[in-house]
Amino acid sequence: MKSSSSDSEEEHEVLDYVRQPSPEVVIPTSRSVKLPYTSSRSGLVYDVRMRFHAEIVSEYADATDVHPEDPRRILEIYEELLHAGLIEEDPAEPGTAHEYTLKRLQAREATGAEICLVHSKRHFKWVRDLESMTRDELVDLGNQMDSLYLHGSTFFCARLSAGGAIEACRAVVTGHVKNSIAVIRPPGHHAEPKKPGGFCLFNNVSIAARVCQADYPDLCRKVLILDWDVHHGNGVQEAFYDDPNVLYISLHVHKDGTFYPTGPTGNHTYCGGPSAIGKNVNIPWSRHGMGDGDYMLAFQTIIMPVAMEFDPDLVIISAGFDAAEGDTLGGCHVSPACYAHMTHMLMSLAHGKVAVCLEGGYNLRSIAKSALAVTRTLMGEPPDRLENLIATDSGAEVIDLVIKQQSRFWKCLYPKTESRAVVKGNPIHDILREWQSMLLGSEYNMSELFILREEISPSFSKQVLATENYAHSGPLLVIVHDPPQANGQAHHRTGLLDLHNTHLADETKTYIDWACTHGFAVIDVNIPKQITGLEDPSVSEESAEKHTQLSRDLLQYIWENYIEINDSQQIFMMGVGAAGAHVLHLLSSNEEIMDRVAHVINFVADNALLAVRRQTDDASAWYWRNSHVFVANSHLAWDPERKKRKKYGNIIKSPYDGINDMLYAHRHDVTTFLDQSTQEWQKGQTEQQRRKRKELNSNLLNASTHLQEITSTSDERSGLRSPGGPPIGMFGVSAGPFGGVRQQGLGGGREIK
Structure with a gap:
């Protein structure tokens, strides 16, 4: 479908934005002078023509293979609102509007000048040129793009979507409605200034924010964009990365940069440019499966304190509903009630000026129910109760990392973290390992195995200890584990620990005690979370990758130089926590290792459940037959919809979640198995x-x-003794x-x- 502008007008369209000198703001009179906000209506932007942007499919295509960004998405939401009685029947006829319905706001095509407030002119013209392409050209070009399909109506629908976001925000800023929701598509938060991506052509919320800032500088100077889409809004981040007047906060699955959009830019270390440091806040979930408890904890400890300190004039929500329960693409479990609570909290900002703009969300029922819950909250209904408010361990860990990173930029975030350039000292994990090596040396005569490789050697000093008999023919237990856990209460403001209230939990040592007293040889490998000499991996993506590679190299070196060449007849590998992943990598990388290893024992708590992967043989079947994998009680592995595969080993559900609790609870099982397995020895x-x-x-x-x-001859005289001698x-x-x-x-x- 062609844009409403003629071809000649398109060619000469002005792409430089010029603000009107005095844009007229007419604020409608509220129905109640005493309660002006409550008595005002909420707005709705919806235009059926946005459905024209659709994937071009051949007549031979599988009808069930529907693209996730389905035109029915906006229709499903609209019909849900309609069936709930929240939409006026016929907005064209006066007198049909009801007091408790949404006020219809007309969508329009965004102008080229408005779009170019965010995007380059070249990008705008590239999207505009799609109208003149044939179907085959559009299909071929779409196949070359980053998660994007193209259609003859794409340019028109993208402009209509951006224009809908503008009108939703403009109506809120000017007071025509108290808040609004824009049910629009195609989505926009992945569209970068110079290129499209991730189903997105134009960055709707960024364009709307720029237009409102330009047209209403006195009413809308500072804008908060809160993005709860399960994917990172890389386009929004790039558009405002160095703008101190736009605070962008994103909650998204990151998975160390392996989840779309891949790369490091969604990590918590990206905090804004030189002029806007701290104005970019990423909360990057390390895995799927995040639920209401994680999102509520993030809102209560980071988002709301930071947003209140920022004090915006307008709040725009990039409302992707692909983190909702039931959306398989996002793989998270956020309930409609949780979306309502997040909306309710954001309504306490900017005098309630909130505009909600649809982004992703690909389960039709999930997005409809979630959007309805958000809309009812916008209209004044209190959110429903939440059933699960317990955050996952991985979620809480990510939130702590974000606070640690952002506390230097925001007064409201505690504890404050001093710069390493100012405060220098020895990491506690190095001190603890030094003490452990002394203790194990005195009790079991364990000594350090030297790593004679230039890059690895200084990084893993004192981290590999072994008993004297590690090269003998008896059974060998190789324990690869995370550092022991220290439990203490940090000062709420400084983050400092009181050592007399800090306790060390090292349940791994009890396994060493048992093995040594039962004649086993032991090699103890401690994998520190931070390797001395590297930048903190919680702050640097490259350091985290380097940490992983060094840990793998260490284990490979130990195997080749200390285990493979010895006489051990039975080798037992034991992985504890995140360090267990390196054991599985060792097994996956070398076909001959399984011929020597008798059994693998793994403890999986808040880390991912990994598999032994090798294409050349049946490694998965071997791992299943020769392993005990104890998995935490609340781990995602026990999701009823998740199939239990042999490649993950012989998994056993633990009644506990904490790694030390699991080690304590299953010590008898493990030691009994080891004892029975070595009966012949x-x-x-x-x-x-x-x-x-x-x-x-x-x-x-x-x-x-x-x-x-000798005694019997002692009294006999001998000529050999001296006279008078004994x-x-x-x-x-x-x-x-x-x-x-x-x-x-x-x-x-x-x-x-």
Whole structure:
């Protein structure tokens, strides 16, 4: 479908934005002078023509293979609102509007000048040129793009979507409505200033924010854009990265940069440009499965304190609903009630001036129910109760990282973190490992295995310890574990720990105790979360990757230089926590290792459940037969919809979630298994000890007989002894009764004065 502008007008369209000198703002009179906000209506932007942008499919295509960005998305939401009685029947006829319905706001095509407030002119013209392409050209070009399909109506619909966002925000800023929701598509938050991406052509919320700032500088100077789409809004971040008047906050699945949009820019370390440091806040979930508790914790500890300190004039929500329960693309579990609570909290900002603009969300029922909950909250209904407010361990860890990073830019965030350039000291994990090496050395004579490789050696000093018999033929237990956990209460403001209230939990040592007392050889490998000499991996993506690679190299080095060449007949590998991933990588990278390893024991708490992967043989079946994988009680592995595959090993559900609780609870199971698995070796040891005792007894008997023979001849005279000397035989020297020295022989003695 062609844009409403003629071809000649398009060619000469002004792409430089010019603000009207005095834009007229007519604020409608509210129905109640005493309650002006409450008595005002909420606005709705919806235009059926946005559905014209659709994927071009051939007549032979599979009808069930529907693109996630389905035109029915906006229709499903609109019909949900309509069936709930929130939309006036016929906005064209006066007198049909109801008091408790949404006020219809007309969508329009955004002008080229408005779009170019964010996007380059070249990008705008590229999208405009799509109208003149054939179907085949559009399909071919779309196949070359980043998660994007193209249609003859794409340019028109993209302008209509951007214009709808502008009108939704403009109506809120000018007071025509108290707040608004724009049910628009195609979405926009992945569209960067110079290129499209991720189903997005024009960056709707960014354009709307820029237009409102330009047209109403006195009413809309500072804008908060809150993005709860499950994907990072890389386009919004780039548009405002160095703008101190726009605060962009995004909650999204990041997975160390492996989830779309891939790369490091969605990490918590990206905090804004030199002029806007702290004005970009990323809350990057490390995995899927985030729920209401995680989002509520993020809102209560980061988002609302920062937003209140920023004090915006307008709040725009990039409302993607792909983190909703039921959306398989996002893989999270946010409920409609949680979306309502987040909206309710944001309505406390900017005098309630909130505009909600649809982004992603690809389960039709999930987005409809979630959008309805948000709309009812905008209109004044209190949110429903939340069922689960417990944050996951991984979610809480990410939130702590964000606070640590952002606390230096925001007064409201505690504890404050001092710069490492100012405060220098020894990491506690290095001090603890030094103490552990001394303790294990004194108790079991364990000593350090030296890593003679230039890059690895200084990084893992004191991290690899072994008993003296590690190269013998007996069973060998190799424990690869995270550092012990320290439990303490940090000062709420400074973050400092009181050492007398800090306790060390090291349940791994109990396994070393058992193994050493039962004759096992032990190699203990501690994988620190931060390797000395590297930048903190919680702050640097590159350091995190380097940490992983160094840890893998370390384990490979230990195997090649200390384990593979020894005489151990039974090798047991034990992984504890995140360090267990390196054990699985070792097994996956070398086909011959499985011939030596008898069994693998793994403890998985808040880290990912990983598999042994190898294409050349049946490694998955071997791992399933020869493993015990204890998985935390609340781990995503126990999701009823998740299939239990052999490649993850013989997984066992633990009644506990904490790694130390799991180690304690399953110690008897593990040690019993190890004991039973080494029965043949124990029998051999018993037989060997019996033979040694027999040989020792025989030697003692021979020595006793020889001694008796010597004793029997001690009183006989011998021509070899000196005259007056003691008898031949054994003798001792002792003090006489009067201070003299007495020679004591076997037959008596005499005192020497």
